Amino acid sequence: MREKNIVWHHHQLSKEERSSQKGQKQCVLWFTGLSGSGKSTIANALEAKLYEMGQHTYLLDGDNIRHGLNKDLGFSDEDRVENIRRIGEVSKLFVDAGLIVISAFISPFHSDRQIVRNLVESGEFLEVFIDTPLEICEQRDPKGLYQKARKGEIPTFTGISSPYEAPATPEIHILTAEKSIDELVNMIISYLQEKGYLYASTY
């Protein structure tokens, strides 16, 4: 690089440039709810719908985090906090990239969710409470985990032997009972539209 490059204008892309290029305001939709509440199903359906609308998203969940970035972590209290901290930091990077991040983890403790909320800017953290009664989650039991927990085969299980601290004031409160997935997804989309998160020109 010759002397002439010293006058080269150093431009660092901003978060706003990245998100406006994508027709949206960057944010993390932080899904929280019991095992079996429908977090993954709703998150995937929401992502598919936003994609159809021309929006740019990314979904963080157990599938892509547990066996990758956080594969060195176990289930101790210390590791649980580190697990959420890293997911929070990664969410922040994706927010900085201008994306709408959807994260789908039980995240039962208020303090852990607060850590992530504090990592990003005001208006970038949207807590989405997937509110399904424990009885229904346990009845569904898609992975047979509640049954194992009841038998004592899983020592610490949210809702059975460990508390779930429901969000007191989530940005979006999704009562899943008696609603179709489409209806639930549309509730979240409506919130995002009303609050000005979506302005892609392709729909």
Added chain:
Amino acid sequence: MREKNIVWHHHQLSKEERSSQKGQKQCVLWFTGLSGSGKSTIANALEAKLYEMGQHTYLLDGDNIRHGLNKDLGFSDEDRVENIRRIGEVSKLFVDAGLIVISAFISPFHSDRQIVRNLVESGEFLEVFIDTPLEICEQRDPKGLYQKARKGEIPTFTGISSPYEAPATPEIHILTAEKSIDELVNMIISYLQEKGYLYASTY
């Protein structure tokens, strides 16, 4: 969620859907080179240029990784490997999101870079060797680090007291001497175009 939803078609967005939406093939441009070689400067200029072309990128560097995700890591050999492993896993997530990821870290060891190459699919890892002679890097010494290293104030410093293993067969070899930043950026863009990584319709 009522019974009717059991027939709801579960569609998980694919990496290819996310990247084709963005008019590109996802990849990580893994910059490696000595301190002061120009990695950050070229990476930022490349990102700005790709943005102008309508491409979707994200830059990972010390600024957004060291004080966030990896703030718990020091400079021991073990931490160095964990540092690169996490950057690799995060790069993989961004690649999965369909983005062109640019990472700018010295990453002096072949084995560390190989870890990241192995994390992603064939054709998704592009090693970019920012090849600037040590004498020039030391002469520039933008952060005064070489001076400190020569005085023994930094015990382990790449190029002085610790080896830099130059890539044997980088996908892109950038000899910086006697070239302008624009010329260097265009070399990388040309590679991406020739190999079919860029096909946004906006340029």
